[in-house]
Amino acid sequence: MMPSGRGVASRSMAVQTDASAAAEAPTGPSAAGGAAAASGSSSSSGGARAGGVPPLRGLEGARLASPRSLTTALIARATNKTLDELNMSSKSPNRVAYQGVPGAYSEMAARKACPDCEPLPCDQFEVAFQALSQWMAEWAVLPIENSLGGSIHAVYDLLLRYRLHIVGETSVSVNHCLLALPGTKLGEVTRVLSHPQALAQVDGYLRKLKVVKEAVDDTAGAAQMVAEQKLVGVAAVASRRAAELYGLEILDEGIQDYKDNVTRFIKLSRDPLVTTDTAPDRPxxxxxxxxxxxxxxxxxxxxxxxxxxxxxxxxxxxxxxxxxxxxxxxxxxxxxxxxxxxxxxxxxxxxxxxxxxxxxxxxxxxxxxxxxxxxxxxxxxxxxxxxMDLELGVVDSDKPPGFDGSGSGQA
Ligand SMILES: O=C(O)C(=O)C[C@]1(C(=O)O)C=C[C@@H](O)C=C1
The missing domain is CATH 3.30.70.260 (ACT domain)
Structure with missing residues (x-):
């Protein structure tokens, strides 16, 4: 269930189903300075919905209990229909794609990096790259490294395969909680689900609990699974916000093996950010x-x-x-x-x-x-x-911007 990658770069809203048309890497000549050509893209207005994407409107018009993520299969259909299926506004020009579901640390990073944007949940890293390449989103925000777990290699590999540009970076301080169905006692937990990076960050803690670990696509997705499937004796490692969103109880908090647990995210755009300033006031x-x-x-x-x-x-x-x-x-x-x-x-x-x-x-x-x-x-x-982001982890995942009205981090 680990994210993987393949990709397309397209400048039209037209749907591309052939992911193998990827902008492949280092076969051609050197491309130094290639990013210096086009002008930087920016703009921000409206579109944000408090609390993330609302539930999917099913094909028969039924509303499902939990939000649905963008998938490669959905991308392969007509774009507006896809957005309709996700119950997202096809008029909003300011969507930010991220991997995971609402409550994921990536969603917090996306809100921090693009405060006025509508977060677009994607089920895989590559889908976020595709959503941006195919103009379904204006930005994508993806994790690139964590202070405990190190680099997120899948994102490095995708950076090479897609012709997108890094235009910002931001970081989120990751404070993991152990979440389970209300009424569950810590001693009753036998299985723990989460993103592999998150499981690695709480490895020492879980060893002491002597539980079976299971990797899923994202932390909040694990919480959603426990809640929706009413999994007894199963816990998720995820954020406090995920507990609130999916109605789970927090059995323990701050369970990462080292207190300082920061994930750095990159903000991607179709166009490079160009500065002619040789001595900008910010590094x-x-x-x-x-x-x-x-x-x-x-x-x-x-x-x-x-x-x-x-x-x-x-x-x-x-x-x-x-x-x-x-x-x-x-x-x-x-x-x-x-x-x-x-x-x-x-x-x-x-x-x-x-x-x-x-x-x-x-x-x-x-x-x-x-x-x-x-x-x-x-x-x-x-x-x-x-x-550069000069304040690593200054935004606490317990108090993400866009939820308490105070944060407006920038990337
Ligand atoms: O699963 C999530 O909540 C994510 O946002 C992904 C992710 C990651 O890929 O590293 C982000 C931050 C944490 O380090 C754990 C997981």
């Missing part, structure tokens, strides 16, 4: 992905382009290059040094490197660094340049 971050030439020292050379210019690198992540996962070592690629080297013709894995650094594409030193990087990177793509 910017730029995210890139690149491959390397063969041979020793290539990663060192690549990263030195930032160090040489005093550019602060905030993150590096390597992922298998799925389109070309195995490299055959070329003759001459082993370097001139003495010692053990891989002989020509032997094979090794091939990687892509995702790097975040502080700076904008308008800054000459960043432009020079990327130009320099192209010398060792046969493939280079800018994923986005965007204002």
């Amino acid at each position: 910017y971050k730029t995210s890139i992905v690149f491959s390397l030439k063969q041979g020793p020292g290539q990663l060192f050379k690549a990263l030195s382009v930032f160090a040489l210019r005093d550019i602060d690198m905030t993150k590096i992540e390597s992922r298998p290059m799925r389109s070309n996962p195995i490299l055959t070592v070329e003759s001459g690629a082993a370097g001139a040094g003495e010692g053990t080297a891989m002989p020509a013709g032997s094979q090794r894995f091939n990687y892509l490197f995702y790097v975040d650094f502080v700076g904008t594409l308008a800054e000459p030193r960043c432009q020079n660094a990327l130009r320099h990087l192209q010398e060792s990177a046969p493939f280079l793509r800018v994923l986005g340049s965007y204002p």
Whole structure:
């Protein structure tokens, strides 16, 4: 039940069913600075509904008890009909796609990043990418890393496959609760459902409880399942808001193994955010992905382009290059040094490197660094340049913006 990915980029409202038309990754020439062309997109007005998406109006007009998420199958139908099935306004231009159902941490991040938007629940990460690519949403907000669990690899892989742009980042402080049907005692719980990241974040706690863990698509979805199916002896790891939305009792709170549990989310748009300001009043971050030439020292050379210019690198992540996962070592690629080297013709894995650094594409030193990087990177793509979130986790998941009228975080 883990999210997976495949995708399409389209500029029309026309429905695309063939997800294999994905903007595939690093086969073409370098694309440094590719994000610098179009103008940034923004606008915000109306459309938000308190408490999330209302229940689905079924095909016969019946109202179901709980909201339904956008799925690949729904996307493949006519767009307006799809929105109608989700009981969402087809007139609202400001939808923000997120993975999960109302009460998910991703919904809180979406509300924080796009305060005036209507959250569009999607059942998989990839569906959120598709909703944005196909103009069913104006933004998508997706988790990219967690302070305890690390990177969310599926989102990194999807970033490469879709031609979307990172235009913001935001973070949510994740405070997990153990939720069950009202009247349940902690000792009666034998099975616990949640998102794999959430289960990992409360691993120590659940070990002590000696329960069976079961992964589902999102935390709030787990709560919804326990409530709707009236699962006795089963608990969900989810937010306090999920308990309120689905009528569950909070058996325990703050159960994550480490108190500081923050998830960083990225905000995606079809258009890049362009700044010509070489010294913006708020620091910017730029995210890139690149491959390397063969041979020793290539990663060192690549990263030195930032160090040489005093550019602060905030993150590096390597992922298998799925389109070309195995490299055959070329003759001459082993370097001139003495010692053990891989002989020509032997094979090794091939990687892509995702790097975040502080700076904008308008800054000459960043432009020079990327130009320099192209010398060792046969493939280079800018994923986005965007204002940095400087207050990690300042929005508590117990008090998400848009519910208490106070928060209006920005991304
Ligand atoms: O399941 C949710 O509530 C989500 O929003 C997903 C997600 C994740 O993918 O990491 C987000 C924040 C928490 O770290 C746990 C789960």
